[in-house]
Amino acid sequence: MGRVKIARKSTFIDMTAMSDVTVLLLTFFMLTSTFLSKEPTTVVTPASVSTEKVQETNVLQVLVSPKGQVWLTMNNDTSAQWSNANMRVALLDEVTKLYNESHKNKISFTAQQKQAFSKLGSFGVPLSQMGEFLDLADQQEGLTKMDQWLAGEDLNPNHISGIPISKENSDDNLNEFQLWVKAARMAGNDNLSQAMKDGMGVAIKADQNTSFEVIHMVMDNLQTIKQNKFTLLTALKAGGE
Amino acid sequence: MAEVQQSGGDSGKKGHQKKMQIRVDFTPMVDMNMLLITFFMLCTTMIKSQTLTIALPTNEKVQNEENMSQASADDAVTIIIDAKKKPGPTPGTLVVDSVNGNVVNEIYYYDGKPGGEAGMLGPGGAILSQNNNLKKSDLLSDEVNSVGDHKARGIRQIIQERNKAVLEKVTALKKDLADGKFGSLETKDEREAAMAKYNEAASKVRKDENIKKPVIIIKSTPEASYRGLVDILDEMQINSISKYQIDNLTDVDLIMLDDYRKNHKE
Numbered sequence: 001m002g003r004v005k006i007a008r009k010s011t012f013i014d015m016t017a018m019s020d021v022t023v024l025l026l027t028f029f030m031l032t033s034t035f036l037s038k039e040p041t042t043v044v045t046p047a048s049v050s051t052e053k054v055q056e057t058n059v060l061q062v063l064v065s066p067k068g069q070v071w072l073t074m075n076n077d078t079s080a081q082w083s084n085a086n087m088r089v090a091l092l093d094e095v096t097k098l099y100n101e102s103h104k105n106k107i108s109f110t111a112q113q114k115q116a117f118s119k120l121g122s123f124g125v126p127l128s129q130m131g132e133f134l135d136l137a138d139q140q141e142g143l144t145k146m147d148q149w150l151a152g153e154d155l156n157p158n159h160i161s162g163i164p165i166s167k168e169n170s171d172d173n174l175n176e177f178q179l180w181v182k183a184a185r186m187a188g189n190d191n192l193s194q195a196m197k198d199g200m201g202v203a204i205k206a207d208q209n210t211s212f213e214v215i216h217m218v219m220d221n222l223q224t225i226k227q228n229k230f231t232l233l234t235a236l237k238a239g240g241e
Numbered sequence: 242m243a244e245v246q247q248s249g250g251d252s253g254k255k256g257h258q259k260k261m262q263i264r265v266d267f268t269p270m271v272d273m274n275m276l277l278i279t280f281f282m283l284c285t286t287m288i289k290s291q292t293l294t295i296a297l298p299t300n301e302k303v304q305n306e307e308n309m310s311q312a313s314a315d316d317a318v319t320i321i322i323d324a325k326k327k328p329g330p331t332p333g334t335l336v337v338d339s340v341n342g343n344v345v346n347e348i349y350y351y352d353g354k355p356g357g358e359a360g361m362l363g364p365g366g367a368i369l370s371q372n373n374n375l376k377k378s379d380l381l382s383d384e385v386n387s388v389g390d391h392k393a394r395g396i397r398q399i400i401q402e403r404n405k406a407v408l409e410k411v412t413a414l415k416k417d418l419a420d421g422k423f424g425s426l427e428t429k430d431e432r433e434a435a436m437a438k439y440n441e442a443a444s445k446v447r448k449d450e451n452i453k454k455p456v457i458i459i460k461s462t463p464e465a466s467y468r469g470l471v472d473i474l475d476e477m478q479i480n481s482i483s484k485y486q487i488d489n490l491t492d493v494d495l496i497m498l499d500d501y502r503k504n505h506k507e
Contacts, residue, residue, distance in 0.1 A: 015267030022274035029281035046468040050293045213463035231292040
């Protein structure tokens with residue numbers, strides 16, 4: 001009776017193929033990814049059957065928190081003249097001009113502060129505190145502090161997060177939110193102005209459980225400055241019609 | 242694959258040289274790649290947001306009465322969105338869905354003027370409950386029977402009834418599109434061209450002044466959630482409503498809502 005001989009086999013698994021696949025997948029994800037931009041508040045947009053895609057460039061996005069705070073984000077096209085940095089500086093200049101026309105306490109920004117502003121993602125602090133806010137950028141851990149301020153997690157109670165958007169508004173005394181939107185329209189970027197005129201240039205992003213009161217306030221503010229057309233950001237409803 | 246075999250060329254002559262086998266272990270490489278993939282997968286947004294475009298009238302007061310476009314009472318349908326509140330001693334607490342934590346909205350509607358022709362308020366501001374023409378409805382998705390036919394329910398059914406004339410024509414156009422009357426649907430380009438033609442024809446039908454169609458006025462109480470508004474705006478799209486407007490809630494509307502709740506306790 002002969003014994004069955006079991007051949008010793010190496011347990012070495014060839015990982016080359018696996019490696020090939022993972023590298024391919026990695027390349028795919030690296031090329032297709034657009035990173036989530038950090039926003040001061042997380043919102044879940046309501047579902048809708050609308051299949052119109054959001055415009056990626058020339059959009060002024062209004063982020064609305066359920067409590068009624070408002071932040072702005074601006075996405076520009078990639079033309080050389082109106083790069084993100086240029087557009088931001090132009091916007092800040094324009095809003096400063098508009099603000100100084102209607103307020104007694106004049107504001108002005110240094111070149112360094114403008115530089116800091118051009119690098120911001122979302123922004124939303126009262127203009128009177130904007131200088132202080134932008135100065136943080138040069139400090140140690142300044143960016144973290146700025147994020148905290150924007151999100152309202154700052155320990156200093158004087159630091160207000162969100163653009164002031166009071167209810168009483170009349171044509172001759174616009175609130176700061178209206179000044180920003182107006183400044184974006186007048187900053188000289190024709191593409192953005194045109195997009196805003198068509199309604200595609202202003203997008204409201206709000207949580208689905210935000211009360212109508214808050215949404216109505218934002219819409220009303222836009223209506224007052226004749227920004228009657230705008231878009232609402234929605235997620236695609238599963239199942240469709 | 243990850244091995245390089247060296248066959249010693251002249252090993253025979255110069256004594257015994259071992260066959261060399263070089264194997265590269267790719268396991269750590271795969272590990273690292275997997276980590277990177279996980280990172281990119283979690284950090285990307287694959288789905289782009291959709292948008293809903295709305296146009297509102299200006300806030301400016303219209304000086305000239307003639308310039309105001311008044312919806313005739315026959316065509317007007319007012320939809321009121323309200324948040325469902327908990328009954329009992331603490332009114333004002335909103336009912337929250339136990340599954341997804343969303344605010345629950347209620348949909349009410351009335352045809353024509355509030356309180357009908359007679360109006361809601363009697364002499365001396367008395368509330369006339371018998372004239373309350375407010376009705377409650379629901380946001381429901383279509384009922385699909387075994388054959389696959391859709392049957393609208395809730396507020397959608399109400400809207401579709403009012404907008405019958407337009408919807409019939411749009412459905413006919415949809416059938417034409419499917420039958421290839423707007424051009425072939427074979428290639429992608431042809432399909433797009435046909436779709437463009439269809440959309441043009443459909444929008445012509447929606448805006449045709451000669452077809453009887455409703456004017457929908459959307460109102461919402463301050464407590465109702467934004468989702469309710471988007472849901473109703475969606476219904477406008479689904480049911481091809483061309484004339485709709487978001488308006489402010491009036492005092493009479495509030496009186497009607499209160500009156501309705503008083504008379505319809507669950």
